[in-house]
Structures are given as structure tokens and as C-alpha cells.
Amino acid sequence: xxxxxxxxxxxxxxxxxxxxxxxxxxxxxxxxxxxxxxxxxxxxxxxxxxxxxxxxxxxxxxxxxxxxxxxxxxxxxxxxxxxxxxxxxxxxxxxxxxxxxxxxxxxxxxxxxxxxxxxxxxxxxxxxxxxxxxxxxxxxxxxxxxxxxxxxxxxxxxxxxxxxxxxxxxxxxxxxxxxxxxxxxxxxxxxxxxxxxxxxxxxxxxxxxxxxxxxxxxxxxxxxxxxxxxxxxxxxxxxxxxxxxxxxxxxxxxxxxxxxxxxxxxxxxxxxxxxxxxxxxxxxxxxxxxxxxxxxxxxxxxxxxxxxxxxxxxxxxxxxxxxxxxxxxxxxxxxx
Numbered sequence: 387x388x389x390x391x392x393x394x395x396x397x398x399x400x401x402x403x404x405x406x407x408x409x410x411x412x413x414x415x416x417x418x419x420x421x422x423x424x425x426x427x428x429x430x431x432x433x434x435x436x437x438x439x440x441x442x443x444x445x446x447x448x449x450x451x452x453x454x455x456x457x458x459x460x461x462x463x464x465x466x467x468x469x470x471x472x473x474x475x476x477x478x479x480x481x482x483x484x485x486x487x488x489x490x491x492x493x494x495x496x497x498x499x500x501x502x503x504x505x506x507x508x509x510x511x512x513x514x515x516x517x518x519x520x521x522x523x524x525x526x527x528x529x530x531x532x533x534x535x536x537x538x539x540x541x542x543x544x545x546x547x548x549x550x551x552x553x554x555x556x557x558x559x560x561x562x563x564x565x566x567x568x569x570x571x572x573x574x575x576x577x578x579x580x581x582x583x584x585x586x587x588x589x590x591x592x593x594x595x596x597x598x599x600x601x602x603x604x605x606x607x608x609x610x611x612x613x614x615x616x617x618x619x620x621x622x623x624x625x626x627x628x629x630x631x632x633x634x635x636x637x638x639x640x641x642x643x644x645x646x647x648x649x650x651x652x653x654x655x656x657x658x659x660x661x662x663x664x665x666x667x668x669x670x671x672x673x674x675x676x677x678x679x680x681x682x683x684x685x686x687x688x689x690x691x692x693x694x695x696x697x698x699x700x701x702x703x704x705x706x707x708x709x710x711x712x713x714x715x716x717x718x719x720x721x722x
Contacts, residue, residue, distance in 0.1 A: 389581045391588040393518045397581055400515055401574045401708075402405075403508035408567050408704050410501040412697040415615075422491065422498030424450040425546035430490075434501045439490040446490075461549055475560075505544065512540045515577070527579045534600045536573045539566060563721065568608065568707060590664055593655055594717055600672070601649040601710045605649060608703065610641035618691075628690035649708075652676040668713050675706045 414422070423429035431435055443449070450539065458477060465474035515535040524530050543566050550559055617634035656673040659666045672712045679702040687697040 390522065391520070393515065393522070394570055394578070394581045396511060396533055397515050397574070397578050400508060400511035401571070401578065402566070403504060403511055404574055405571055405701070405704065405708075407501070407505045407508050408571075409697050409701050410504045411563075411567075412700040414498055414501045414692045416696045417494060417497050419491075419497040419501075420496035421493035422496070423502070426455060427502070427544075429495060429499050429502070435495050436490075437492050437496075442490060457548070498503065501517065502547075505547070507677065509540045509544060512537055512574075512673065525581070529577065532573055532577045536570060539570050539573065543567065543570065558616065561616065564612060568605075568704065570705060571708050575708055576715055579712075579715045588689060590666065591659075592658060593666060593669070594714070596651050596655045596658075597668075597672075597713055600648060600655075601707070601714065603644070603647040603651060604707050604710065605701065607641065608707075610637070610644060611703070613637050614641050616672045627693075630691050631687060642683070642687065645680070648676055649680060668709075671709060672706070672713075675702060678702055680704060 423435065425431065430442060462474040462478050463475070465471070512533075516537045518712055519526070519533045521528050526620055543563070546559075546563055546566065550563055569708060599638065614637050617637045618630050621630065621633050625633050652673045652675075654667075655666075655669040658664070659669040679699065682695045682699040682702060689695070
């Protein structure tokens with residue numbers, strides 16, 4: 387069954403906006419604007435946020451703190467019901483979550499609002515994708531299933547975004563938010579592959595295993611990267627930015643050291659392709675992405691955690707992950 391070209395374009399745009407959401411989230415973190423909007427999905431009870439504090443009620447800080455308290459209680463009840471009693475207790479006993487809202491900052495508010503706007507567009511593109519498949523291609527069960535799963539994941543991610551806000555950007559909750567985003571990327575790439583419905587050139591078996599190992603290494607890097615960020619979050623308000631990595635010590639050393647596994651995998655694939663003349667173009671793309679990722683990692687490490695490098699570092703990491711998913715899905719699809 388042929389795929390409508392319009393649907394393929396919608397799916398590709400959905401993937402682009404999913405990546406833009408990830409980048410926008412990193413910009414929010416870089417700017418310290420995560421609490422720029424104290425409520426969700428609105429921002430200061432408005433669909434279009436205010437530009438001046440005079441537009442807000444006098445008691446807005448107390449009001450939004452009370453709302454956050456109610457949402458925290460609901461969330462901890464959910465955690466308890468799922469068996470995460472220790473995590474629920476930690477959140478309930480965290481007095482920092484019961485502080486008044488930070489003073490209004492128009493710049494941070496609009497940075498966070500634009501992040502949500504990009505997320506809204508991405509969500510609607512995924513919704514349009516599902517509806518199109520449902521009404522036009524529902525006989526393609528695998529495609530329908532994947533489209534439905536990603537719609538559910540986008541909805542869950544949107545709800546979980548409200549939990550991120552309610553818990554005042556707790557590091558481990560932000561990490562879960564990131565992992566869900568990677569899963570959404572992987573599923574969306576799988577959807578595009580099914581929509582293209584074409585043959586892909588088969589790569590050498592050696593590359594398949596190298597790429598598989600690289601995926602594992604990249605996921606481990608995301609894990610250690612979130613630990614680095616969590617450690618930084620704990621000291622960011624009391625330690626100068628230039629000393630963050632020095633203060634967190636071993637956490638960063640592990641992240642930096644294990645990054646070499648990704649470099650070695652990419653270099654091995656590139657070198658094998660060159661020496662054996664296999665003409666596999668994916669090795670050059672992977673190696674190039676890894677090189678740029680390393681460059682921005684070096685900038686972060688030796689330029690005092692330069693804020694501008696953070697979004698690029700995260701974007702390149704997710705692009706590497708997505709590209710590897712693309713290659714491996716291509717081979718899996720061909721072997722069916």
C-alpha cells in the first residue's frame with residue numbers, strides 16, 4: 387500500500403519538532419527558566435503570558451505555591467500506588483518544594499512559554515499523524531500501533547512536564563523526562579521507516595554490531611550525563627559556573643572517560659570502511675556527528691561550562707542516537 391506523501395511530510399516535520407522540543411528544553415535549562423511559568427499548561431493562568439509583573443495579581447506567588455502543593459500530593463500518591471514509596475517520601479519531605487514562587491521574570495517566562503509552544507506544535511503533528519493513519523492506513527496494523535504509541539507517549543510527556551514544574555525541577559524527574567523524549571524519537575523514526583516502505587542497502591555485519599554497541603554506549607552517556615547535571619543542580623546556586631565540574635569530581639570523570647567508547651566505536655567503523663573500501667556512507671556521518679559532539683564536550687569541560695554549548699551538546703547526542711536508530715531500523719526492516 388502506497389504512503390500518501392503528505393503523511394510522510396507530516397511525520398518528518400513531527401520528528402523535526404520533537405528535536406526542537408529537546409533543544410528548547412536545553413535552552414530553558416541554560417537560561418534557568420524552568421520555572422518561568424509556575425503553572426501548566428497555561429502560564430500565569432494565561433494562554434499568552436504577561437510581560438510585566440503589574441499584570442499579575444498581588445498574591446500570585448502564594449497562589450501558585452498552593453496549587454503546586456496540591457499537585458505534589460497527587461503525584462506522591464501515584465508514586466506510592468506504583469511502589470515508589472521512598473521517592474514519594476523524599477518529595478513530601480522536601481521543604482524547598484513549598485517555598486514561594488520566584489519573582490516574575492518576563493524573559494524567563496517567555497523562554498519557557500516558547501518551549502511549551504514548540505511542544506504544542508510537536509504534539510499536534512503527532513496527533514495529525516495518528517488520525518491520518520487511523521482513517522487512511524488503518525489496515526497497516528504495525529504503523530497504526532506505532533502511531534498510537536507515540537501519541538500516548540507525547541500525551542504522557544506533556545503531563546509529566548507538569549510534574550517537572552510542580553516538583554520544582556527535581557533532577558531525577560527531569561532525567562525521566564529526557565529518557566521519554568529519546569523513546570519518542572526512536573518510535574517516530576520507526577514510523578517514518580514504515581511510511582517510506584522501501585528497500586535500504588544492507589550494511590556489513592561488522593557495522594551492525596559496532597552500531598549496536600554504539601547505541602548502548604550512547605545511552606550510557608545519556609545516563610551519566612544526567613548524573614552530571616543532577617550533581618550540578620545541587621551546587622549551581624552556591625558554586626560559580628566555572629567551578630562546577632571541579633566540584634562534582636568523579637561523576638564528570640566517569641562521563642568523560644566512558645565517552646571514549648563512543649569515539650572508539652565511530653572511529654572503528656570509519657576506519658574499517660576506509661581500509662576495506664566497503665563504501666558505507668553511514669560511517670562518515672556517524673564519525674562526523676561524534677567529532678562535533680566531542681568538540682562541544684571539550685568546550686563545556688574547558689571553557690567553564692559555557693552556557694551556549696549545552697544545547698548543542700544535547701542536540702548532537704540525540705542526533706547520534708536518532709541516526710543509529712535509523713541505521714539499525716533500516717537493517718531490521720530489510721531482514722524481515
